[in-house]
């Protein structure tokens with residue numbers, strides 16, 4: 001079982017935001033070709049720097065997909081997202097195709113169970129959003145599982161603050177939330193695009209089971225965006241807000257309760 005673990009088959013038509021298509025590229029009529037992926041090497045990792053490699057496969061033909069088979073979504077072929085079970089750890093990186101496999105360095109400090117997702121779009125217009133499990137050991141003790149996420153719509157990294165307005169959110173209905181980015185002194189953030197978007201918002205329900213990745217539209221004011229997002233079920237969600245303020249990439253964790 002060490003190698004060749006295949007999982008995470010996933011069907012997704014382009015434009016399906018709720019299930020986590022990366023694209024704002026929805027053509028609305030993409031063919032539904034299932035893709036799968038296989039992690040090369042063990043899914044039991046040692047803490048520290050890890051070279052993480054995988055193949056992206058056409059599930060029908062088992063043909064390996066290269067960078068030539070994918071289009072850029074937000075300036076990258078593949079977005080890879082990792083979080084731990086407690087929803088404290090978070091990484092967003094971009095694997096490169098090296099001729100035979102996709103490869104990227106991941107860095108783990110904390111032990112624990114992790115979920116890893118890859119997202120992108122094929123030239124045929126198929127969005128993929130595939131997950132797998134990882135386990136990290138020999139590092140710092142795993143985060144304790146939180147008693148439950150609260151509704152915390154404002155937070156920062158010490159220099160920058162991200163705030164979502166307090167509107168009620170209902171499951172299955174598109175919420176339109178204002179996202180305001182400020183410096184910790186209250187001045188507006190100096191926002192420049194990060195990977196072709198005002199900000200990137202990744203949302204994960206408390207059980208970590210799905211991943212939503214959406215991009216606020218720029219608002220009337222340069223430090224304000226409007227987020228259109230549909231949460232598929234009720235409960236609490238972790239949100240990671242990523243944006244560039246004063247030329248530094250910020251990652252701010254927030255949380256929301258969905259009715």
Ligand SMILES: [Cu+2]
Pocket residue numbers: 074197199200201213214215
């Ligand atoms: Cu994004």
